[in-house]
Amino acid sequence: MAVSVDEAVSTGSARDHTPPARRLGGRGRSVLEVALLTVLAVVMLFPVLWMIETSIKENRDVYAIPAKFFDFTITLDHYKDVFVAPDGGRSALSVSFLNSVVVAGVSTVLATVLGVPAAWAYSRFAVKAKKDQLFFILSTRFMPPVVVVIPIFLMYRQVGLIDNKLGLILIYAAFNVPFTIWMMKGFVDEVPAEYEDAAMLDGYTRLQAFRRFTLPLLVPGIAATAVFALIFSWNEFVFATFLTSSDSVRTAPPAIAGLIGGTTTDWGLVAASSVVFALPVLVFAYLVRKHLIAGVTLGAVRR
Amino acid sequence: MAGIEVTALHKRYPDGTVAVDHVDLSIGHGELFVMLGPSGCGKTTTLRAIAGLERQTTGDIRIGDTLVNDLPPAERDIAMVFQFYALYPHLKTRDNLAFPLRAEGLPKPEVRKRVDEAARLMRLGPLLDRRPRQLSGGEQQRVALARALVRRPRAFLMDEPLTNLDAELRADMRTEIKHLQGELGATMVYVTHDQVEAMSLGHRIAILNKGRVEQIGTPLEVYDRPASLFCAAFIGSPPMNLIEVEVADGKLHGQGGLVLTPPPGLPRDRRLVAGVRPEALEVTAPGAEGSIPARVVSVEWLGDEIIYVVDHSGQRDVRVRMPPTVRFAADAKVGLRHTGGTPTVYDVSTEELVA
Numbered sequence: 001m002a003v004s005v006d007e008a009v010s011t012g013s014a015r016d017h018t019p020p021a022r023r024l025g026g027r028g029r030s031v032l033e034v035a036l037l038t039v040l041a042v043v044m045l046f047p048v049l050w051m052i053e054t055s056i057k058e059n060r061d062v063y064a065i066p067a068k069f070f071d072f073t074i075t076l077d078h079y080k081d082v083f084v085a086p087d088g089g090r091s092a093l094s095v096s097f098l099n100s101v102v103v104a105g106v107s108t109v110l111a112t113v114l115g116v117p118a119a120w121a122y123s124r125f126a127v128k129a130k131k132d133q134l135f136f137i138l139s140t141r142f143m144p145p146v147v148v149v150i151p152i153f154l155m156y157r158q159v160g161l162i163d164n165k166l167g168l169i170l171i172y173a174a175f176n177v178p179f180t181i182w183m184m185k186g187f188v189d190e191v192p193a194e195y196e197d198a199a200m201l202d203g204y205t206r207l208q209a210f211r212r213f214t215l216p217l218l219v220p221g222i223a224a225t226a227v228f229a230l231i232f233s234w235n236e237f238v239f240a241t242f243l244t245s246s247d248s249v250r251t252a253p254p255a256i257a258g259l260i261g262g263t264t265t266d267w268g269l270v271a272a273s274s275v276v277f278a279l280p281v282l283v284f285a286y287l288v289r290k291h292l293i294a295g296v297t298l299g300a301v302r303r
Numbered sequence: 304m305a306g307i308e309v310t311a312l313h314k315r316y317p318d319g320t321v322a323v324d325h326v327d328l329s330i331g332h333g334e335l336f337v338m339l340g341p342s343g344c345g346k347t348t349t350l351r352a353i354a355g356l357e358r359q360t361t362g363d364i365r366i367g368d369t370l371v372n373d374l375p376p377a378e379r380d381i382a383m384v385f386q387f388y389a390l391y392p393h394l395k396t397r398d399n400l401a402f403p404l405r406a407e408g409l410p411k412p413e414v415r416k417r418v419d420e421a422a423r424l425m426r427l428g429p430l431l432d433r434r435p436r437q438l439s440g441g442e443q444q445r446v447a448l449a450r451a452l453v454r455r456p457r458a459f460l461m462d463e464p465l466t467n468l469d470a471e472l473r474a475d476m477r478t479e480i481k482h483l484q485g486e487l488g489a490t491m492v493y494v495t496h497d498q499v500e501a502m503s504l505g506h507r508i509a510i511l512n513k514g515r516v517e518q519i520g521t522p523l524e525v526y527d528r529p530a531s532l533f534c535a536a537f538i539g540s541p542p543m544n545l546i547e548v549e550v551a552d553g554k555l556h557g558q559g560g561l562v563l564t565p566p567p568g569l570p571r572d573r574r575l576v577a578g579v580r581p582e583a584l585e586v587t588a589p590g591a592e593g594s595i596p597a598r599v600v601s602v603e604w605l606g607d608e609i610i611y612v613v614d615h616s617g618q619r620d621v622r623v624r625m626p627p628t629v630r631f632a633a634d635a636k637v638g639l640r641h642t643g644g645t646p647t648v649y650d651v652s653t654e655e656l657v658a
Contacts (some may be wrong), residue, residue: 016544126316194389203377203406213391 054077054271062268078272094246101280103165103251104233107172114173115180115249116222120210122181123188124196127176134185137178145175145238152204153242163245171239176229183228187221188214223291227284234281252277304456304490305367306332307353312362314348314514315438322348323359324514333488335481337505339495341537346494347516348557353492355379366457377406382451383460386467388443388646392434396446397422397431403454421449424483441472448480458490477503481615498538502526510534528647532654535578535647541610541622543578548648550575555648558617560595566645566658574651581624583643586611586631597621599631615639 053069054062085091091276094176121127122134150172153162161167191214199209237253243251250258256277285292307330323345330336338346350446351357352367353364354637355376355556364371372381382403390399400421422428422520425445435443444464444580448637451459464480465473478484481504484491495501501508502522509518510525510533518530529535548563563577587594597615611623611631631637648658 054480126318128317130318192387192389194385194387195391197351197354197376198385198389199390200356200376200384201354202403202447205375216393269509 013204035169045126045287051271051274054267055275056272057268059266059268064117077267078266079276081266082273093252093255093269096250096252097276099165099248099250100234100252100277103168103172104230107169107176107233108226111176111180112222112226114183115177115225116215116218117210118177119181119184120188120214123185124193134182137181141175141178145236149238149242152239156243162243163249165249167243168240168251171243172233172236173292176232179232180225180229183225184218184221187218191217220291223288227288227292230254230284231281271277304334304488306330306334306490307458307492308363308365309349309353310363310365312352312364313360314345314352314357315360321514323352324423326362326511326514327517328509328516328519328653330492333490335484335491335493335504335506337493337495337501337508339498339501339505339508339513340511342496344511345513346496349511350383350460350462350492353548354381355382377640380457381460382454382458383462384444384447384451384464388435388440388447388467390443390446390450392435392594394439395432395434395656396427398455398583399435400450402426403450411437413658417453417455421452424452424552425449440468441476444468444476445479448483452483452487458492459484461491461493463495464493466495466497467550473500478615480504488595498540502538510537512537528656529578530656532576532578532649535649539580541581541624543580544584544621545649546579546618546621546646546650548575548577555646559615561615561617561639561641563641564645566648567569569648569658570650571658573657575657577646578649578651579646580643581610581622583641583646584621584623585628585640585642586623586625587638587640588611589636591638591640594640597637597639599633599635599637602631602633611637613637613639 053072055078056074056076057068057072058075059079061068064072081091081093083091083094122130127133146264156162156164156167161170195213195217196209199213200206204212235253236251237257240251241254241257244254247255252273256270256273259266259273307328309326309328309330312323312326312328313321325485326345326349328336329348329380338349338647348357351608352359354376355371357370364561366381368381390396391402394402397418400418409417422431425448427442427445427449428557430442430446435446444467447464461480462604465476467629468476477500480491480493483489491598493500493504505522507519507521508525509519510530512533518525518534520528520530524536525534525538529538529543532545535545546557546561546563548557549652550556550565550569550571553565553567555575557563557577563579569575584595586597586599589596595615597613600612600614602612603610607627609625609627609629613621613623615621647656649655650657
């Protein structure tokens with residue numbers, strides 16, 4: 001009898017130690033997983049796919065009922081319309097894309113140039129009421145753009161920044177600097193201050209030490225931070241809609257939104273310009289993906 | 304090489320923290336001087352002020368005959384070794400060593416000569432073409448030491464250089480640093496929180512607490528006559544037993560009947576505490592001559608010695624160091640008596656040594 005008791009105990013404990021996944025049956029579980037993920041992927045990707053399809057369909061196929069999934073003629077006319085105006089000159093959309101590049105690019109550079117040294121300073125020096133200052137900096141991000149856009153509109157009108165690319169650049173940089181400071185401070189904290197101390201003993205000034213030794217080690221962090229800032233500026237809609245009006249200043253998001261409405265909507269053109277609009281950020285994120293992953297996971301492990 | 308004089312050093316940060324309250328140090332030419340204290344006692348801030356990495360709020364620092372208050376770190380002609388080594392990650396060992404010399408603008412043959420010399424001294428030959436990433440912690444610290452050596456500075460500053468190494472390596476590096484210092488006759492200021500390191504390395508030790516110097520003395524002085532209750536509790540492992548005593552009939556009487564020989568010149572009207580090292584007490588069979596009844600609370604077998612923690616009617620947790628041949632079980636009834644010489648005696652209110 002004693003033996004059977006032992007067996008009962010051992011089988012019982014063995015069952016307890018089996019991971020739950022095994023109990024469900026490894027194969028059945030993975031099939032279920034794949035099925036669910038497939039459904040999710042279809043739901044997520046269908047609009048993107050439909051957008052790409054629409055952008056290369058002829059107009060009569062775009063409006064065809066029932067909708068055509070595979071059986072349609074491919075055309076690049078919509079893409080041509082994105083860049084070329086009917087009279088053969090540059091289209092308003094292409095100007096707005098260029099504006100987006102300038103505004104997003106310059107505001108990101110500005111935010112990085114201001115934010116990285118600030119983050120370094122907050123990380124390295126004993127600053128009076130440091131925590132309060134950092135919280136104050138972060139608090140500027142608490143307000144949704146749509147709440148602050150009216151006061152900013154009024155202020156911009158006073159100083160003549162309405163319908164001006166510089167105005168957008170400044171407001172985007174202002175929104176990105178707090179983000180850059182907070183994210184970069186984490187990266188700077190990870191780089192031992194001793195590098196700079198050692199360099200200073202070797203004859204460099206503090207700023208030279210930062211530039212020559214700390215900055216190169218921060219590159220992955222800067223890349224990750226800049227991509228996020230760039231994506232924010234590139235996608236930003238509310239400020240762009242309220243603060244700009246003329247075709248020569250408008251960025252792409254309000255310009256594309258402007259295509260919808262009126263008596264008819266050229267969905268092919270909307271889809272094509274959306275694809276063009278989505279591509280740069282995707283390509284950029286792909287190019288710096290190594291830094292992005294390093295940047296996002298850095299700091300997860302304590303040295 | 305040169306001595307270092309620190310006078311009335313005070314460092315207050317913008318956020319109001321006082322890191323160094325008042326520190327006077329006089330470090331001799333060719334001396335290995337250790338600053339010891341718990342974290343936050345101001346030892347590292349003092350060292351960084353000597354290096355010029357922190358600007359003191361008030362006070363003077365002299366290296367040799369030069370007042371260095373307003374000199375940037377590079378012009379103070381000192382070298383520093385850091386806890387995290389701070390080797391430039393993108394440079395090979397050879398270039399890490401040559402870096403400070405090139406920054407000084409020395410001619411190439413001289414740079415090569417000095418690098419080879421330092422590499423030989425620290426036995427870095429096979430490591431010269433590796434990057435810091437490819438070196439172990441101990442190797443990195445040897446490179447860091449060599450990088451300090453190539454400068455031929457007037458003084459070396461060491462900021463907890465061994466803290467990140469494992470125990471065995473730490474003992475080796477300790478010997479190496481001591482040997483090196485003796486050979487070069489270098490002035491060295493060494494910061495640590497490890498009392499074993501401080502005792503084994505230092506010619507003199509400064510014990511810091513809350514931004515003030517509690518005591519400066521040779522390792523033996525610091526161990527035998529701690530200048531304050533803080534030092535008494537900080538130095539020694541296990542630490543000194545602090546026993547409240549009263550003076551009567553020319554003796555010191557602890558509670559529970561423990562009797563100690565008083566040092567001369569005791570003040571009469573103050574509350575006193577006697578500092579008794581664990582090796583100045585003895586656990587005996589119960590009822591032995593001159594002993595008071597006590598009970599063993601716990602026993603730590605350390606191989607070469609045994610630490611008994613005993614309670615007696617007047618006090619709990621008295622620590623006694625005994626040779627491994629004397630064995631009592633936990634909870635045994637034993638005797639406790641004082642066998643050492645006169646204890647140090649402290650005033651409870653000022654926490655300072657009175658006799």
